[in-house]
Amino acid sequence: xxxxxxxxxxxxxxxxxxxxxxxxxxxxxxxxxxxxxxxxxxxxxxxxxxxxxxxxxxxxxxxxxxxxxxxxxxxxxxxxxxxxxxxxxxxxxxxxxxxxxxxxxxxxxxxxxxxxxxxxxxxxxxxxxxxxxxxxxxxxxxxxxxxxxxxxxxxxxxxxxxxxxxxxxxxxxxxxxxxxxxxxxxxxxxxxxxxxxxxxxxxxxxxxxxxxxxxxxxxxxxxxxxxxxxxxxxxxxxxxxxxxxxxxxxxxxxxxxxxxxxxxxxxxxxxxxxxxxxxxxxxxxxxxxxxxxxxxxxxxxxxxxxxxxxxxxxxxxxxxxxxxxxxxxxxxxxxxxxxxxxxxxxxxxxxxxxx
Amino acid sequence: xxxxxxxxxxxxxxxxxxxxxxxxxxxxxxxxxxxxxxxxxxxxxxxxxxxxxxxxxxxxxxxxxxxxxxxxxxxxxxxxxxxxxxxxxxxxxxxxxxxxxxxxxxxxxxxxxxxxxxxxxxxxxxxxxxxxxxxxxxxxxxxxxxxxxxxxxxxxxxxxxxxxxxxxxxxxxxxxxxxxxxxxxxxxxxxxxxxxxxxxxxxxxxxxxxxxxxxxxxxxxxxxxxxxxxxxxxxxxxxxxxxxxxxxxxxxxxxxxxxxxxxxxxxxxxxxxxxxxxxxxxxxxxxxxxxxxxxxxxxxxxxxxxxxxxxxxxxxxxxxxxxxxxxxxxxxxxxxxxxxxxxxxxxxxxxxxxxxxxxxxxxxxxxxxxxxxxxxxxxxxxxxxxxxxxxxxxxxxxxxxxxxxxxxxxxxxxxx
Numbered sequence: 001x002x003x004x005x006x007x008x009x010x011x012x013x014x015x016x017x018x019x020x021x022x023x024x025x026x027x028x029x030x031x032x033x034x035x036x037x038x039x040x041x042x043x044x045x046x047x048x049x050x051x052x053x054x055x056x057x058x059x060x061x062x063x064x065x066x067x068x069x070x071x072x073x074x075x076x077x078x079x080x081x082x083x084x085x086x087x088x089x090x091x092x093x094x095x096x097x098x099x100x101x102x103x104x105x106x107x108x109x110x111x112x113x114x115x116x117x118x119x120x121x122x123x124x125x126x127x128x129x130x131x132x133x134x135x136x137x138x139x140x141x142x143x144x145x146x147x148x149x150x151x152x153x154x155x156x157x158x159x160x161x162x163x164x165x166x167x168x169x170x171x172x173x174x175x176x177x178x179x180x181x182x183x184x185x186x187x188x189x190x191x192x193x194x195x196x197x198x199x200x201x202x203x204x205x206x207x208x209x210x211x212x213x214x215x216x217x218x219x220x221x222x223x224x225x226x227x228x229x230x231x232x233x234x235x236x237x238x239x240x241x242x243x244x245x246x247x248x249x250x251x252x253x254x255x256x257x258x259x260x261x262x263x264x265x266x267x268x269x270x271x272x273x274x275x276x277x278x279x280x281x282x283x284x285x286x287x288x289x290x291x292x293x294x295x296x297x298x299x300x301x302x303x304x305x306x307x308x309x310x311x312x313x314x315x316x317x318x319x320x321x322x323x324x325x326x327x328x329x330x331x332x333x334x335x336x337x338x339x340x341x342x343x344x345x346x347x348x349x350x351x352x353x354x355x
Numbered sequence: 356x357x358x359x360x361x362x363x364x365x366x367x368x369x370x371x372x373x374x375x376x377x378x379x380x381x382x383x384x385x386x387x388x389x390x391x392x393x394x395x396x397x398x399x400x401x402x403x404x405x406x407x408x409x410x411x412x413x414x415x416x417x418x419x420x421x422x423x424x425x426x427x428x429x430x431x432x433x434x435x436x437x438x439x440x441x442x443x444x445x446x447x448x449x450x451x452x453x454x455x456x457x458x459x460x461x462x463x464x465x466x467x468x469x470x471x472x473x474x475x476x477x478x479x480x481x482x483x484x485x486x487x488x489x490x491x492x493x494x495x496x497x498x499x500x501x502x503x504x505x506x507x508x509x510x511x512x513x514x515x516x517x518x519x520x521x522x523x524x525x526x527x528x529x530x531x532x533x534x535x536x537x538x539x540x541x542x543x544x545x546x547x548x549x550x551x552x553x554x555x556x557x558x559x560x561x562x563x564x565x566x567x568x569x570x571x572x573x574x575x576x577x578x579x580x581x582x583x584x585x586x587x588x589x590x591x592x593x594x595x596x597x598x599x600x601x602x603x604x605x606x607x608x609x610x611x612x613x614x615x616x617x618x619x620x621x622x623x624x625x626x627x628x629x630x631x632x633x634x635x636x637x638x639x640x641x642x643x644x645x646x647x648x649x650x651x652x653x654x655x656x657x658x659x660x661x662x663x664x665x666x667x668x669x670x671x672x673x674x675x676x677x678x679x680x681x682x683x684x685x686x687x688x689x690x691x692x693x694x695x696x697x698x699x700x701x702x703x704x705x706x707x708x709x710x711x712x713x714x715x716x717x718x719x720x721x722x723x724x725x726x727x728x729x730x731x732x733x734x735x736x737x738x739x740x741x742x743x744x745x746x747x748x749x750x751x752x753x754x755x756x757x758x759x760x761x762x763x764x765x766x767x768x769x770x771x
Contacts, residue, residue, distance in 0.1 A: 262503035
């Protein structure tokens with residue numbers, strides 16, 4: 001029985017990896033044969049970014065069972081530290097892929113550390129309170145980056161929180177992070193292949209964590225905190241573990257995001273609470289705790305507004321309506337009953353049961 | 356239930372692959388009936404192209420394809436829609452007059468929601484449509500992101516209002532119609548200095564906006580060489596732009612007799628109202644973002660009396676070209692044009708002048724066209740709505756003289 005269960009998990013995981021790899025292979029073949037529009041090619045890396053974000057947030061929301069609305073903040077930390085590193089080292093490390101891998105690691109580690117620091121006070125709260133505090137922290141991160149000025153010249157790095165003039169750079173110095181104007185000229189290193197590799201690494205981390213001893217401890221905290229504590233599970237440790245891993249994966253997504261566009265700014269649109277809620281929508285729509293669902297909903301919801309471009313400004317309206325319909329279809333109890341009544345499963349299963 | 360989930364996820368997975376395919380088959384011809392979704396998108400796209408440009412069908416197939424990008428939805432929609440309409444008006448006029456070198460123009464505008472990532476998506480959509488030249492993008496941040504892509508493709512780009520230096524830095528295919536932010540900041544500082552408008556200056560600027568902080572930085576740098584002194588520089592951000600009493604109080608306490616406002620008119624109208632309420636009456640000085648302040652709803656235009664601004668365009672100007680443009684614009688779109696519309700209108704005419712100069716045809720590849728246009732840009736001079744005898748350097752920045760305006764009796768009037 002026990003062996004069977006492990007196999008089932010393994011099978012389930014393999015299906016998830018399989019979907020990603022098959023989608024990747026199909027896309028590669030289509031790109032090679034020239035069947036992919038430029039719009040679609042431009043969307044491939046953002047798709048990878050959103051998939052990683054959705055999967056990583058699902059770790060906090062679905063597995064740890066805490067509502068976090070600050071996910072875009074961690075993405076922001078990863079994006080800026082990664083892009084900052086790449087911009088500084090552009091002339092020193094000339095091998096693109098090596099520099100990018102280090103940038104990803106730096107982004108992941110710094111976002112993880114920030115996640116840990118924020119998690120320590122925040123995870124003492126529960127439910128709505130936690131959601132509001134994470135929301136606030138996400139905004140704080142965004143606003144701090146908006147007033148941060150960092151420049152580089154022959155004497156080293158200069159920091160300021162006022163404006164780029166007070167950096168006091170010498171003539172050859174360059175401003176790397178220019179406050180609200182962010183970082184411009186980040187090398188464009190993100191590719192679809194790297195994105196897919198990062199998705200698989202993310203899935204590997206998250207899926208293995210879920211099915212490990214630690215993962216079961218984390219889920220027991222979600223299911224019943226008092227019971228978990230009574231059997232000697234270190235609640236703080238496991239909460240922080242899930243939260244900071246989730247944050248550092250968001251950092252990875254941020255690095256991928258920042259190396260896909262040449263200008264990086266922390267606007268309310270890309271790193272504000274709108275984005276956090278967007279990621280939460282991916283997770284809720286795909287099914288809380290359902291990793292594969294997150295992937296699929298992230299893909300559909302990212303593609304939808306772009307595929308609907310032909311409808312010009314009506315696409316915003318249609319997008320919202322589709323979102324409402326999909327939510328109802330997936331989660332309304334009446335519709336779930338209706339679906340079960342007429343589902344394929346029933347059609348297939350009926351004869352068997354009769355026998 | 357488990358099984359149901361499996362089936363559901365299978366269905367969703369196939370839906371995902373279908374959507375991917377749907378996105379892909381756009382590049383194929385419509386005969387590829389791979390999926391219905393692709394066709395609907397395609398036909399819808401054709402419809403918009405046709406509706407925006409009715410005369411395109413009359414040409415024999417060969418036509419220049421000009422794309423434009425800007426925010427048509429969201430907070431910055433005013434600017435994007437102005438660009439959309441301004442360019443549309445110019446293209447209609449050109450097509451009605453026989454096109455460029457006898458070729459008609461097709462026009463397609465895409466929304467970018469003022470988001471860098473969406474802007475690149477819009478650019479890719481236009482590329483799929485077959486765009487040969489880009490009038491865009493409207494906002495600076497998006498322009499930087501798109502310029503990197505267009506430089507990569509060697510596609511000619513002229514931005515009506517992307518004023519940041521980073522838009523043209525390192526991209527020799529990008530040209531600007533508007534002043535760069537540094538030029539505006541330096542211009543404003545020099546104007547105040549040489550004309551002795553004030554001795555103590557306070558600045559209120561939006562630190563979360565590229566345009567505003569870009570102007571402020573250069574203004575502050577140049578101020579060091581001018582006979583006035585900056586006594587207060589107060590920032591606000593996009594998140595708290597309704598109450599300016601703190602900033603105004605500081606300016607007042609510092610004894611500033613001029614407040615420099617390198618910001619957009621919506622916030623400026625609030626600042627003027629609040630300064631009036633606290634009995635603070637310095638001189639106000641702004642840049643082209645202040646253009647439009649007289650049309651703000653529920654704003655007492657008497658408060659704007661005496662406000663000075665450096666702007667390339669004023670809808671109330673008396674010259675023939677501006678009058679004709681404004682009346683045509685009001686007739687077509689029912690709205691008074693702002694500086695963005697005029698910039699976009701000029702951008703299209705600049706493209707026309709450049710194409711006529713180099714004799715390019717729509718049959719040239721995107722890259723050849725770009726090379727030809729790049730070569731002639733420094734040679735041409737264009738008289739437009741936003742400046743007379745505009746000319747360009749090879750780096751893409753425009754040379755034109757700023758006009759200083761003062762609001763007198765509820766109208767913009769040129770200061771000689």
